[in-house]
Amino acid sequence: MESMGVLMTCPMHSYIQEELAKRFNLFKLWHFPSFAAFAQVHGNSVRAVVASVKVGVDAATIDSLPKLEIVSTYSVGYDNIDLRKCREKNIPVTNTPNVLTDDVADLAIALALSLFCRISHAPRSDSAPHITPKLSGKAVGIIGLGRIGWAIAKRAEAFGCPIGYHSRSEKAESGYKYYSNVLDLAAESEVLVVACTLSPETRHIVNRGVLDALGPKGILINIGRGPHVDEAELVSALSEGRVGGAGLDVFEKEPEVREELLRLENVVLSPHVGSDTVETCMAMADLVIANLEAHFLAHPLLTPII
Numbered sequence: 001m002e003s004m005g006v007l008m009t010c011p012m013h014s015y016i017q018e019e020l021a022k023r024f025n026l027f028k029l030w031h032f033p034s035f036a037a038f039a040q041v042h043g044n045s046v047r048a049v050v051a052s053v054k055v056g057v058d059a060a061t062i063d064s065l066p067k068l069e070i071v072s073t074y075s076v077g078y079d080n081i082d083l084r085k086c087r088e089k090n091i092p093v094t095n096t097p098n099v100l101t102d103d104v105a106d107l108a109i110a111l112a113l114s115l116f117c118r119i120s121h122a123p124r125s126d127s128a129p130h131i132t133p134k135l136s137g138k139a140v141g142i143i144g145l146g147r148i149g150w151a152i153a154k155r156a157e158a159f160g161c162p163i164g165y166h167s168r169s170e171k172a173e174s175g176y177k178y179y180s181n182v183l184d185l186a187a188e189s190e191v192l193v194v195a196c197t198l199s200p201e202t203r204h205i206v207n208r209g210v211l212d213a214l215g216p217k218g219i220l221i222n223i224g225r226g227p228h229v230d231e232a233e234l235v236s237a238l239s240e241g242r243v244g245g246a247g248l249d250v251f252e253k254e255p256e257v258r259e260e261l262l263r264l265e266n267v268v269l270s271p272h273v274g275s276d277t278v279e280t281c282m283a284m285a286d287l288v289i290a291n292l293e294a295h296f297l298a299h300p301l302l303t304p305i306i
């Protein structure tokens with residue numbers, strides 16, 4: 001498959017770059033001055049695009065690559081891939097579900113623990129008492145009970161937390177309390193976790209009303225996508241003490257992070273690293289490659305979205 005042209009949209013973990021380069025004719029878009037400059041010279045050679053959360057694939061990119069056969073994103077989320085255009089052109093799209101579920105769920109719990117226990121604010125000496133709320137037993141509300149939401153629920157259950165959730169439909173088999181309305185879920189939660197996929201319907205699913213329902217003792221954890229939360233409203237709610245705290249791995253205008261969030265005391269931030277462990281980066285890379293190989297060998301795709 002060495003002759004198959006594969007375009008990476010942005011730098012990713014060195015393992016995926018090396019493994020793709022061993023198997024395909026790899027183009028690294030960031031080595032070119034612009035996409036237009038790249039497409040003019042190599043556009044006809046690209047049979048596959050490997051995207052990621054940082055740089056997806058829009059309609060114009062797809063239209064500029066006449067031989068494009070498949071898009072494989074090195075992420076579980078695919079909100080930055082133009083699925084409508086891919087459908088129109090019969091281009092399959094794959095993602096990397098399952099392999100990153102544990103890491104993202106672990107990070108959600110880590111952010112909650114860090115906020116409650118104020119780990120990064122703990123004094124170095126015992127000059128001042130460091131007494132904080134505890135996570136164990138707090139009511140946890142999860143927006144989106146998919147694979148990741150479910151894994152977060154299992155972890156929170158181990159902390160003795162009662163679990164509620166909101167999703168498009170009830171999942172009675174979970175045994176958790178279902179809320180058809182996010183406001184009601186927020187009102188009954190002490191920890192509200194965003195774990196749904198981003199779509200026009202879930203954009204700003206956490207708005208001023210939801211933040212006020214969560215209240216001054218509640219904390220918000222977002223390991224989904226930045227635009228799930230109305231960030232301007234979150235900043236106001238945090239500054240005015242209308243919400244207790246926030247643990248955020250994702251931001252509305254990544255990679256930018258609002259100044260106010262960097263200054264607030266009741267906030268813990270991580271730079272969209274939910275799946276960035278060594279093991280998971282390798283597993284995600286292997287899945288991207290397995291999908292590309294399956295496609296070029298005309299085998300069934302492992303994790304198709306469309």
Ligand SMILES: O=CC(=O)O
Pocket residue numbers: 053074075076077078100274275
């Ligand atoms: O955000 C991370 C992913 O979608 O994989």
